[in-house]
Amino acid sequence: MGISIGDTLKLNIAGNQFIGILMPRFESADENHLVIKLKNGYNIGIELTKIESITKIMQEPNQTVSNMPSSSSSPIPEPPIKRSEGEDKSIPKIALISTGGTIASKVDYRTGGVHAAISASELYASIPELGSYASVDTEVLLNEYSENLKPEHWSLIANKIAEKVKSGRYQGIIISHGTDTMHYTASALSFALQNLPIPVVLVGAQRSSDRPSSDAALNLIGGIVFAIKSNYSGVFVAMHASSSDDVIACHVGTRVRKNHTSRRDAFESIDVAPVALIKGNVVEMQHSEIKLQKRASSSERFVVKPDYDSKVILLKYHPGFDPELINHAIVDAGYKVIILEGTGLGHIGRESFPQIQKAIESGLMVFMTSQCVWGRVRMNVYDTGRDLLNIGVIPLSDMIAETAIVKAMWVLANSKDSESAKKIMQENIANEISSAIPIS
Amino acid sequence: MGISIGDTLKLNIAGNQFIGILMPRFESADENHLVIKLKNGYNIGIELTKIESITKIMQEPNQTVSNMPSSSSSPIPEPPIKRSEGEDKSIPKIALISTGGTIASKVDYRTGGVHAAISASELYASIPELGSYASVDTEVLLNEYSENLKPEHWSLIANKIAEKVKSGRYQGIIISHGTDTMHYTASALSFALQNLPIPVVLVGAQRSSDRPSSDAALNLIGGIVFAIKSNYSGVFVAMHASSSDDVIACHVGTRVRKNHTSRRDAFESIDVAPVALIKGNVVEMQHSEIKLQKRASSSERFVVKPDYDSKVILLKYHPGFDPELINHAIVDAGYKVIILEGTGLGHIGRESFPQIQKAIESGLMVFMTSQCVWGRVRMNVYDTGRDLLNIGVIPLSDMIAETAIVKAMWVLANSKDSESAKKIMQENIANEISSAIPIS
Numbered sequence: 001m002g003i004s005i006g007d008t009l010k011l012n013i014a015g016n017q018f019i020g021i022l023m024p025r026f027e028s029a030d031e032n033h034l035v036i037k038l039k040n041g042y043n044i045g046i047e048l049t050k051i052e053s054i055t056k057i058m059q060e061p062n063q064t065v066s067n068m069p070s071s072s073s074s075p076i077p078e079p080p081i082k083r084s085e086g087e088d089k090s091i092p093k094i095a096l097i098s099t100g101g102t103i104a105s106k107v108d109y110r111t112g113g114v115h116a117a118i119s120a121s122e123l124y125a126s127i128p129e130l131g132s133y134a135s136v137d138t139e140v141l142l143n144e145y146s147e148n149l150k151p152e153h154w155s156l157i158a159n160k161i162a163e164k165v166k167s168g169r170y171q172g173i174i175i176s177h178g179t180d181t182m183h184y185t186a187s188a189l190s191f192a193l194q195n196l197p198i199p200v201v202l203v204g205a206q207r208s209s210d211r212p213s214s215d216a217a218l219n220l221i222g223g224i225v226f227a228i229k230s231n232y233s234g235v236f237v238a239m240h241a242s243s244s245d246d247v248i249a250c251h252v253g254t255r256v257r258k259n260h261t262s263r264r265d266a267f268e269s270i271d272v273a274p275v276a277l278i279k280g281n282v283v284e285m286q287h288s289e290i291k292l293q294k295r296a297s298s299s300e301r302f303v304v305k306p307d308y309d310s311k312v313i314l315l316k317y318h319p320g321f322d323p324e325l326i327n328h329a330i331v332d333a334g335y336k337v338i339i340l341e342g343t344g345l346g347h348i349g350r351e352s353f354p355q356i357q358k359a360i361e362s363g364l365m366v367f368m369t370s371q372c373v374w375g376r377v378r379m380n381v382y383d384t385g386r387d388l389l390n391i392g393v394i395p396l397s398d399m400i401a402e403t404a405i406v407k408a409m410w411v412l413a414n415s416k417d418s419e420s421a422k423k424i425m426q427e428n429i430a431n432e433i434s435s436a437i438p439i440s
Numbered sequence: 441m442g443i444s445i446g447d448t449l450k451l452n453i454a455g456n457q458f459i460g461i462l463m464p465r466f467e468s469a470d471e472n473h474l475v476i477k478l479k480n481g482y483n484i485g486i487e488l489t490k491i492e493s494i495t496k497i498m499q500e501p502n503q504t505v506s507n508m509p510s511s512s513s514s515p516i517p518e519p520p521i522k523r524s525e526g527e528d529k530s531i532p533k534i535a536l537i538s539t540g541g542t543i544a545s546k547v548d549y550r551t552g553g554v555h556a557a558i559s560a561s562e563l564y565a566s567i568p569e570l571g572s573y574a575s576v577d578t579e580v581l582l583n584e585y586s587e588n589l590k591p592e593h594w595s596l597i598a599n600k601i602a603e604k605v606k607s608g609r610y611q612g613i614i615i616s617h618g619t620d621t622m623h624y625t626a627s628a629l630s631f632a633l634q635n636l637p638i639p640v641v642l643v644g645a646q647r648s649s650d651r652p653s654s655d656a657a658l659n660l661i662g663g664i665v666f667a668i669k670s671n672y673s674g675v676f677v678a679m680h681a682s683s684s685d686d687v688i689a690c691h692v693g694t695r696v697r698k699n700h701t702s703r704r705d706a707f708e709s710i711d712v713a714p715v716a717l718i719k720g721n722v723v724e725m726q727h728s729e730i731k732l733q734k735r736a737s738s739s740e741r742f743v744v745k746p747d748y749d750s751k752v753i754l755l756k757y758h759p760g761f762d763p764e765l766i767n768h769a770i771v772d773a774g775y776k777v778i779i780l781e782g783t784g785l786g787h788i789g790r791e792s793f794p795q796i797q798k799a800i801e802s803g804l805m806v807f808m809t810s811q812c813v814w815g816r817v818r819m820n821v822y823d824t825g826r827d828l829l830n831i832g833v834i835p836l837s838d839m840i841a842e843t844a845i846v847k848a849m850w851v852l853a854n855s856k857d858s859e860s861a862k863k864i865m866q867e868n869i870a871n872e873i874s875s876a877i878p879i880s
Contacts, residue, residue: 261815
């Protein structure tokens with residue numbers, strides 16, 4: 001029909017007119033649909049048989065983007081796409097490492113379901129405006145929904161980031177990631193990558209990038225803007241700050257949580273403000289209680305500790321909780337750490353005290369967090385807390401439970417004995433414990 | 441010294457002057473301290489030896505409040521305190537059932553810790569303004585921190601409420617309760633007490649009632665105002681709506697969660713607005729998606745189903761989760777229900793699928809909620825969710841995880857077989873599932 005990817009088209013469908021840019025059709029997509037990106041940034045899929053007429057309004061100026069085959073689920077290095085022939089030294093350089101998830105997935109128009117399938121370069125290609133912010137080297141490391149990621153994957157991602165950091169070629173690194181466990185991975189990287197010279201920003205999407213109302217493009221652009229412009233280094237998560245499509249919030253990796261199943265602003269910093277808001281290409285640092293490290297010109301002080309030991313059990317307490325479950329953790333399963341998600345200020349029912357005591361006597365470390373999500377564990381206020389302290393339960397202040405699980409896995413693999421493990425668990429390594437006295 | 445409980449005193453201490461009402465000294469209190477309630481509503485404890493002078497400014501008009509002994513931890517019925525000789529029929533009548541917790545506790549001035557110790561009548565006596573709202577019959581049913589409450593206690597509380605409801609004497613019932621598991625008890629009562637003719641309102645306090653900044657009085661008054669004035673019946677939780685001391689929010693029992701360890705406005709309705717705000721003695725109903733039952737003049741339709749079966753295990757999924765834990769639930773412990781707290785829209789890692797399948801084949805019921813707290817489980821969007829649906833995992837829509845645990849315990853004890861149990865779990869019994877389509 002004489003039209004190509006990137007052309008601006010006018011389509012007439014059942015009396016309605018749609019104007020938008022023709023998007024690449026991915027390998028696994030339905031052949032009976034076109035996908036066009038509307039002016040408001042939304043992508044829509046249109047059934048070919050329903051299209052009454054197509055008019056080409058404008059031709060894509062630089063037709064270099066091809067329909068790349070989808071990547072398989074194993075790590076496949078992929079050649080970076082160059083947007084222009086000569087490499088422009090004045091444009092900041094970013095590494096984009098894709099791990100999968102909705103941000104790299106698309107709707108199957110036959111079933112309405114979403115598949116993890118597109119590659120980092122396709123993602124880059126589908127958001128042409130990225131080129132005006134940075135020169136982006138893309139690489140597919142994994143292609144997994146994040147609920148399938150395990151501590152081994154954290155190690156893989158940490159090592160890949162370390163490689164990119166040490167190359168000295170990048171002003172920042174973007175990790176595209178499924179949102180389900182993005183905060184767990186952000187915590188894991190926060191502990192593994194110490195004294196990072198540049199920012200590492202995880203971005204995801206709550207709606208797939210070839211879908212109306214996708215948040216993929218803005219999150220990715222927000223993450224890149226922060227990665228380029230921020231004076232600070234560390235591990236961050238960049239996602240929508242509200243349900244409107246204009247402001248991105250940048251959160252510290254250890255203090256962020258996915259607090260909604262579907263909203264675009266599902267990610268929230270817990271007990272602190274986000275460290276920055278990104279509006280267009282402006283980074284507004286917030287008055288946050290968080291102390292950040294400055295960006296550094298060399299990776300001299302950069303340390304990588306990418307190992308995790310998953311012998312950690314999370315027990316969330318509730319009325320009717322069976323203390324026998326603690327015995328299982330001690331006897332059958334070889335766990336080394338129990339993370340309790342207690343009630344309120346850090347409590348569990350008295351009936352479980354003997355088993356907790358037994359766990360500690362058996363050499364397990366038992367740490368307390370709160371299922372309240374917000375606020376600080378304070379175990380010296382009530383009898384229950386004081387008794388648990390006496391038994392040897394260790395309170396983790398305002399560390400969020402999800403971060404505590406990850407930190408325990410990291411500490412187990414990175415401390416010489418249980419005394420030093422307990423000590424490191426209570427130290428602030430990566431802003432997972434805030435020193436602020438809570439307003440009472 | 442010629443002074444009595446309820447007298448207004450002026451005390452000189454180290455150059456400072458305090459004016460306030462002398463409060464009852466509780467049995468377990470330090471004999472070396474007086475407690476006075478200041479005009480701003482705060483109570484302070486003052487060491488006797490530090491008091492330079494005491495002047496009686498005003499005598500308590502009706503000295504009927506005695507220093508009641510503290511209750512032990514077993515249920516002890518306690519005669520209601522009459523505030524006046526003749527019973528005034530024009531004043532609404534409320535039953536206040538005390539179960540313990542911070543609202544019925546006090547600071548130990550020697551250690552700074554808090555003990556569960558005061559009775560419902562002491563609580564009533566320490567907030568004299570309650571008398572202007574209602575005539576309150578008080579009864580101590582339990583004296584436990586709520587982290588120690590178990591399903592047996594829910595049964596006890598449900599039966600006690602049923603007794604009060606059936607007496608036909610009350611316009612509403614207040615349950616004073618520890619905040620740690622107040623939302624679990626509220627859920628449990630919501631399922632057990634069907635077609636309640638009058639409101640049952642749980643109230644707690646984040647700061648003990650004999651302490652500066654206590655929220656006990658306002659929460660209790662707010663709960664009583666709602667219990668008297670609301671046109672609606674059901675089970676509710678009344679707590680501070682913000683950290684300022686003026687507005688009380690009234691939440692539906694199945695849709696409320698303690699979301700902060702220490703803030704006075706820790707309790708929040710999840711995915712819906714609170715049903716009412718209480719400002720002074722005015723109840724402002726909110727435009728809530730919740731459908732409430734109207735107050736009824738008789739208890740004809742009232743049904744009590746106070747039994748629970750606690751063979752329910754909660755498994756919160758996280759990266760590094762050991763699928764072996766599911767085997768434990770199947771083989772060793774005789775659980776009948778697994779409540780999964782999955783990630784995002786209702787996912788767990790693929791590695792656990794075989795064990796989940798085995799659990800279902802072994803006759804366990806497996807239900808999915810989300811650890812996001814907010815939002816709705818939707819398992820038909822991604823491969824992971826669809827595969828779990830195919831295995832037989834049952835999604836629980838926007839039921840919050842804590843409510844799902846409680847409902848499962850109630851359903852197990854109140855359904856004839858597992859098919860009817862699964863059906864009831866997915867039906868909306870007490871506003872635990874909202875029918876609203878979420879804004880996407």
